[in-house]
Amino acid sequence: MDITAIRFPKQPEGMISFLDQEHMREVGGFHQSFPMYQETPLVSLKNLAGCLGVKSFYVKDESFRFGLNAFKVLGGSYAVGKYIAQKLGVSITQLPYERMVSDAVKEAVGDLTFVTATDGNHGRGVAWTARQLRQKAVVYMPQGSSRERLENIRAEGAEASILNLNYDETVRFAAQQAQKNHWIMVQDTSWPGYEAIPRWIIQGYGTMALEACQALPERPTHIFIQAGVGALAGAVTGVFANRYPDDKPTVIVVEPEQAACIFKSAQAADGKPRFVTGAMRTIMAGLACGEPCSIGWEVLKHYADFALVCTDETAARGMRILGAPLADDRRVISGESGAAGVGAAADIFLQPQNQKIREQLGLNEDSVILCFSTEGATDRKSYQEIVWNGKFANLMGGAGNAGK
Ligand SMILES: Cc1ncc(COP(=O)(O)O)c(C=O)c1O
Numbered sequence: 001m002d003i004t005a006i007r008f009p010k011q012p013e014g015m016i017s018f019l020d021q022e023h024m025r026e027v028g029g030f031h032q033s034f035p036m037y038q039e040t041p042l043v044s045l046k047n048l049a050g051c052l053g054v055k056s057f058y059v060k061d062e063s064f065r066f067g068l069n070a071f072k073v074l075g076g077s078y079a080v081g082k083y084i085a086q087k088l089g090v091s092i093t094q095l096p097y098e099r100m101v102s103d104a105v106k107e108a109v110g111d112l113t114f115v116t117a118t119d120g121n122h123g124r125g126v127a128w129t130a131r132q133l134r135q136k137a138v139v140y141m142p143q144g145s146s147r148e149r150l151e152n153i154r155a156e157g158a159e160a161s162i163l164n165l166n167y168d169e170t171v172r173f174a175a176q177q178a179q180k181n182h183w184i185m186v187q188d189t190s191w192p193g194y195e196a197i198p199r200w201i202i203q204g205y206g207t208m209a210l211e212a213c214q215a216l217p218e219r220p221t222h223i224f225i226q227a228g229v230g231a232l233a234g235a236v237t238g239v240f241a242n243r244y245p246d247d248k249p250t251v252i253v254v255e256p257e258q259a260a261c262i263f264k265s266a267q268a269a270d271g272k273p274r275f276v277t278g279a280m281r282t283i284m285a286g287l288a289c290g291e292p293c294s295i296g297w298e299v300l301k302h303y304a305d306f307a308l309v310c311t312d313e314t315a316a317r318g319m320r321i322l323g324a325p326l327a328d329d330r331r332v333i334s335g336e337s338g339a340a341g342v343g344a345a346a347d348i349f350l351q352p353q354n355q356k357i358r359e360q361l362g363l364n365e366d367s368v369i370l371c372f373s374t375e376g377a378t379d380r381k382s383y384q385e386i387v388w389n390g391k392f393a394n395l396m397g398g399a400g401n402a403g404k
Pocket residue numbers: 070072119121122188226227228229230231232233286287337338374375404
């Protein structure tokens with residue numbers, strides 16, 4: 001129940017034009033060309049808002065995304081689309097889904113192998129995209145990864161395995177394999193020298209933020225967005241900063257205390273990213289990573305407002321609040337990583353010791369809160385263990401989640 005928040009030190013404004021409305025129209029057009037595209041629901045939890053004493057509480061439910069139970073496919077699919085467009089020398093606007101998956105494109109690009117490291121959601125999105133294109137995907141997962149998530153990736157036809165490494169080490173292993181075998185690395189994090197594909201992934205996530213922007217009947221005053229490497233948080237922050245240049249909502253980046261690389265970077269206050277190492281034991285598998293995405297970090301350090309860390313109990317409460325809603329509020333099935341933002345927002349009001357944080361963040365009865373439930377129950381056994389039996393990482397046996 002312990003929550004700590006710090007303010008991002010003020011940095012001169014940086015570049016977020018790659019997430020502006022023109023780029024987002026292009027990205028949105030690409031996703032809308034998919035036959036399985038459907039805007040995910042933006043749920044207004046009126047009774048929860050009343051209970052917490054705020055004006056409104058909105059949750060974007062990504063469990064409905066492309067039948068894959070998480071937002072991640074937006075990034076992988078757009079990055080692969082951009083890669084193929086570049087290979088063909090055409091604009092992404094000339095490569096809608098139907099053309100991208102055509103025999104003509106397959107023949108023109110030949111046999112490709114996409115490789116990635118993942119705790120599950122991103123790898124499933126990449127595997128799904130490769131399958132649409134009749135191409136190959138190789139997916140590496142860190143130790144402690146969920147069996148169900150592994151099987152879901154294999155069910156998309158990918159070659160997937162769990163390694164004895166943490167998330168950041170798994171990423172490095174995937175990068176080595178890509179280099180050795182001339183595979184295409186589709187990673188949801190960036191580092192100096194590896195930025196084109198991650199930038200496209202971040203733009204792909206922008207579709208989720210843009211849909212929320214367009215569906216909201218009022219301007220959010222506060223956005224709670226959970227972070228692993230911070231690519232998603234960067235996308236959400238950039239899209240909203242472009243949409244509201246003069247009155248940007250307050251952005252609060254939420255991380256598990258065991259893997260708080262964005263928090264640690266903000267705390268260092270010199271604009272440079274910091275790493276967290278070792279086994280990151282948390283139920284929030286998708287957030288258990290220790291090295292910030294360099295592009296995401298550049299956006300966050302200029303435009304995010306607060307970095308916040310929370311415990312597994314907060315994420316678990318988020319899952320329960322969404323899964324067992326008040327009165328006629330709509331039910332949202334949210335996994336451990338998906339519910340972190342809602343859990344943090346709610347705990348700030350529900351736990352008396354967080355009164356100071358409420359004031360620090362400027363939350364009051366006029367607040368309009370927006371959260372993103374970024375996954376459904378992507379590991380159903382774990383979902384049930386947590387929601388029914390109150391199990392946390394230290395009770396789950398094995399190595400826990402040693403990586404994202
Ligand atoms: C469900 C879910 N939410 C949030 C995130 C965080 O995204 P990022 O690593 O870009 O910060 C992830 C990452 O895997 C995820 O799977």
